[in-house]
Amino acid sequence: MLGQFTYYNPTKLYFGEGALRYLNEELPKYGPxxxxxxxxxxxxxxxxxxxxxxxxKANGKRVVEDGGVMPNPTTEKLREGVRIARENQVDxxxxxxxxxCCDYAKAVSVSVHCDEDPWEKYYLRFEEPTCExxxxxxxxxxxxxxxxxxxxxxxxxxxxxxxxxxxFGSDVMPRFSVLDPRFTMTLPKRQMVAGIYDIFNHxxxxxxxxxxxxxxxxxxEALMKGVVRDSLVAVRDPGDYEARSNIMWAATWALxxxxxxxxxxxxxxxxxxxxxxxFTDATHGMTLSAVSLPYYRFIMPFGLKKFARFAVNVWDxxxxxxxxxxxxxxxxxxMEAWMKEIGVALxxxxxxxxxxxxxxxxxxxxxxxxxxxTLTRDDVVRVLRASL
Amino acid sequence: MLGQFTYYNPTKLYFGEGALRYLNEELPKYGPxxxxxxxxxxxxxxxxxxxxxxxxKANGKRVVEDGGVMPNPTTEKLREGVRIARENQVDxxxxxxxxxCCDYAKAVSVSVHCDEDPWEKYYLRFEEPTCExxxxxxxxxxxxxxxxxxxxxxxxxxxxxxxxxxxFGSDVMPRFSVLDPRFTMTLPKRQMVAGIYDIFNHxxxxxxxxxxxxxxxxxxEALMKGVVRDSLVAVRDPGDYEARSNIMWAATWALxxxxxxxxxxxxxxxxxxxxxxxFTDATHGMTLSAVSLPYYRFIMPFGLKKFARFAVNVWDxxxxxxxxxxxxxxxxxxMEAWMKEIGVALxxxxxxxxxxxxxxxxxxxxxxxxxxxTLTRDDVVRVLRASL
Numbered sequence: 001m002l003g004q005f006t007y008y009n010p011t012k013l014y015f016g017e018g019a020l021r022y023l024n025e026e027l028p029k030y031g032p033x034x035x036x037x038x039x040x041x042x043x044x045x046x047x048x049x050x051x052x053x054x055x056x057k058a059n060g061k062r063v064v065e066d067g068g069v070m071p072n073p074t075t076e077k078l079r080e081g082v083r084i085a086r087e088n089q090v091d092x093x094x095x096x097x098x099x100x101c102c103d104y105a106k107a108v109s110v111s112v113h114c115d116e117d118p119w120e121k122y123y124l125r126f127e128e129p130t131c132e133x134x135x136x137x138x139x140x141x142x143x144x145x146x147x148x149x150x151x152x153x154x155x156x157x158x159x160x161x162x163x164x165x166x167x168f169g170s171d172v173m174p175r176f177s178v179l180d181p182r183f184t185m186t187l188p189k190r191q192m193v194a195g196i197y198d199i200f201n202h203x204x205x206x207x208x209x210x211x212x213x214x215x216x217x218x219x220x221e222a223l224m225k226g227v228v229r230d231s232l233v234a235v236r237d238p239g240d241y242e243a244r245s246n247i248m249w250a251a252t253w254a255l256x257x258x259x260x261x262x263x264x265x266x267x268x269x270x271x272x273x274x275x276x277x278x279f280t281d282a283t284h285g286m287t288l289s290a291v292s293l294p295y296y297r298f299i300m301p302f303g304l305k306k307f308a309r310f311a312v313n314v315w316d317x318x319x320x321x322x323x324x325x326x327x328x329x330x331x332x333x334x335m336e337a338w339m340k341e342i343g344v345a346l347x348x349x350x351x352x353x354x355x356x357x358x359x360x361x362x363x364x365x366x367x368x369x370x371x372x373x374t375l376t377r378d379d380v381v382r383v384l385r386a387s388l
Numbered sequence: 389m390l391g392q393f394t395y396y397n398p399t400k401l402y403f404g405e406g407a408l409r410y411l412n413e414e415l416p417k418y419g420p421x422x423x424x425x426x427x428x429x430x431x432x433x434x435x436x437x438x439x440x441x442x443x444x445k446a447n448g449k450r451v452v453e454d455g456g457v458m459p460n461p462t463t464e465k466l467r468e469g470v471r472i473a474r475e476n477q478v479d480x481x482x483x484x485x486x487x488x489c490c491d492y493a494k495a496v497s498v499s500v501h502c503d504e505d506p507w508e509k510y511y512l513r514f515e516e517p518t519c520e521x522x523x524x525x526x527x528x529x530x531x532x533x534x535x536x537x538x539x540x541x542x543x544x545x546x547x548x549x550x551x552x553x554x555x556f557g558s559d560v561m562p563r564f565s566v567l568d569p570r571f572t573m574t575l576p577k578r579q580m581v582a583g584i585y586d587i588f589n590h591x592x593x594x595x596x597x598x599x600x601x602x603x604x605x606x607x608x609e610a611l612m613k614g615v616v617r618d619s620l621v622a623v624r625d626p627g628d629y630e631a632r633s634n635i636m637w638a639a640t641w642a643l644x645x646x647x648x649x650x651x652x653x654x655x656x657x658x659x660x661x662x663x664x665x666x667f668t669d670a671t672h673g674m675t676l677s678a679v680s681l682p683y684y685r686f687i688m689p690f691g692l693k694k695f696a697r698f699a700v701n702v703w704d705x706x707x708x709x710x711x712x713x714x715x716x717x718x719x720x721x722x723m724e725a726w727m728k729e730i731g732v733a734l735x736x737x738x739x740x741x742x743x744x745x746x747x748x749x750x751x752x753x754x755x756x757x758x759x760x761x762t763l764t765r766d767d768v769v770r771v772l773r774a775s776l
Binding site (some may be wrong): 010015214230242248 | 389390392393403611633649650
């Protein structure tokens with residue numbers, strides 16, 4: 001742990017079957033008006049909506065509806081959410097859904113009492129909130145983004161084809177999150193798998209950087225091995241509670257700042273994936289999987305020792321007599337075989353990208369400097385072409 | 389993660405060289421009077437005391453001295469600390485030292501505004517605090533106990549030869565802890581090594597229990613592997629900052645509740661070690677190491693699969709063709725070789741226990757029910773005899 005850092009994550013997590021009952025402990029802490037944030041209505045089909053409404057009513061809350069949050073929440077939707085919150089003077093933003101709902105709630109939370117346009121202030125100028133922040137709570141129904149225990153909020157400007165994430169501080173993190181693995185089990189298999197790859201890639205983004213031996217990388221390897229093990233169970237039997245609950249818990253710890261401590265981090269796969277997402281509206285996890293292998297094969301020579309360690313410690317490749325390069329390649333081959341087995345997208349072509357779109361996509365890719373190599377625009381184009 | 393649980397750990401950690409400067413962010417949050425808690429004066433020799441005093445003065449605090457906290461804080465010292473806090477109406481208890489100072493500060497914190505005797509209320513009757521709790525901050529100078537990010541507080545009644553721990557809730561956890569690995573480097577090597585074994589055993593206590601595959605055990609293995617790696621570096625060169633900083637960070641995560649989530653836990657080595665400590669006043673970590681191997685060899689048959697997994701995942705024992713029993717034994721043999729290499733106590737005889745004390749010690753051992761086997765009194769005697 002060679003770096004200096006602060007760790008502070010005051011989100012309270014209620015985990016396990018039936019954890020929703022803890023809303024009865026949390027709701028009394030907030031004022032009477034709750035903005036209920038959710039997506040396309042799957043929570044109504046699954047019955048989670050009714051359970052949440054019952055808890056809100058039992059705690060005497062006035063419910064302000066804010067449904068229709070899309071997988072990649074847009075600037076228009078954000079402005080609508082802010083308007084709803086202002087008009088109703090809401091006391092709590094309760095997101096019931098996946099990472100998009102929780103991200104959106106956080107973006108609303110820092111914008112309600114802010115006069116400036118949130119997209120311009122937080123996403124184009126990357127400023128920090130100076131206004132009062134409306135508290136956020138979360139009932140999670142999809143494992144993947146880690147949004148339930150961090151300050152991140154990704155918003156998309158569809159017209160400009162820009163998908164940008166802002167990681168806010170601890171005062172924007174959800175005050176509490178309810179994590180019931182059963183709530184993730186009604187998700188279609190393709191969404192489950194996209195979430196699993198999202199988790200795995202969050203860990204990779206923080207793991208593939210830095211030079212020292214540190215606890216963060218040790219923990220990252222443990223999380224990766226666990227996600228691989230549990231994903232193989234969950235893909236065969238999505239109803240396996242043990243595997244699904246492990247995946248849900250790993251998702252939280254994959255992106256709540258712990259495994260980034262004392263390290264630089266990369267996030268270049270997310271930059272590439274988000275640009276693909278801006279042009280295709282494809283599921284986030286699938287945009288990441290589709291660019292990952294070409295990207296990691298491109299940077300592998302610049303972080304060879306770490307890729308060799310990855311092969312041995314995550315994929316159980318035996319080091320006997322192998323060079324670092326052979327180990328590194330064997331590790332990525334094992335990762336590719338796993339990705340095929342769980343069924344994630346392995347090309348941006350299958351997400352709707354065509355060769356003529358590459359240059360436009362490349363124009364929106366933000367190069368990152370924390371990984372083993374800072375990509376030039378030519379490098380970006382090369383990786384995107386290799387991902388087709 | 390088959391269990392249901394709550395995770396909430398709001399301690400703010402400032403980690404790295406020079407982290408003491410963050411006292412300037414924390415101290416203004418509290419009232420004017422600070423009870424400065426420390427041990428035998430090593431912080432005066434190392435210069436940490438002067439740095440802390442300078443920060444307190446710069447922030448306009450009135451300092452109330454409370455030095456002389458012993459390695460196993462006693463009931464008499466606890467009552468003295470409570471008296472000091474009451475007489476001076478202190479606003480913050482600032483522990484500067486190792487786990488003993490931090491434990492003691494927490495025990496004082498729940499007792500200042502409590503009319504009953506703290507030993508009887510919290511340690512004999514195991515009640516929870518209902519009174520106002522004085523906030524605790526910590527500047528850590530020894531890595532090991534994890535007290536900097538949990539609610540645990542161990543107190544010893546010397547007359548009754550009882551050493552008892554109470555794990556309080558999140559409102560008793562330190563509000564902030566300063567972790568500068570440089571501060572641990574003036575520690576004598578034997579104390580460093582005792583701390584390292586304490587960390588390792590904290591992980592074992594939570595790992596050797598339960599049946600399911602879970603994220604907690606994955607993370608536990610990562611922490612154990614890292615502690616073994618870094619301890620071997622630190623024993624050769626106690627001035628290796630990277631190794632010492634990893635050990636300090638691992639210590640925090642070994643006992644801040646994370647790796648116990650979704651699991652039952654054991655803590656029988658601590659029960660045995662604490663009883664030995666009650667009779668010898670030996671260093672905590674050494675009492676644990678001295679009873680560990682006989683204890684784990686005793687329970688191994690009842691948790692064979694986990695001990696086999698331990699061998700493969702922590703000690704890199706190759707499974708090829710070996711039975712679970714062979715693997716399990718090879719894992720404990722590797723652990724024993726490591727313990728010899730770092731130089732921890734391997735018998736309670738070397739801590740001053742003689743054969744005629746065994747029965748009296750056994751009388752004070754509390755049997756635990758969360759591990760692979762609940763020990764009878766005869767079992768306890770057998771393990772203690774094997775530890776002689």
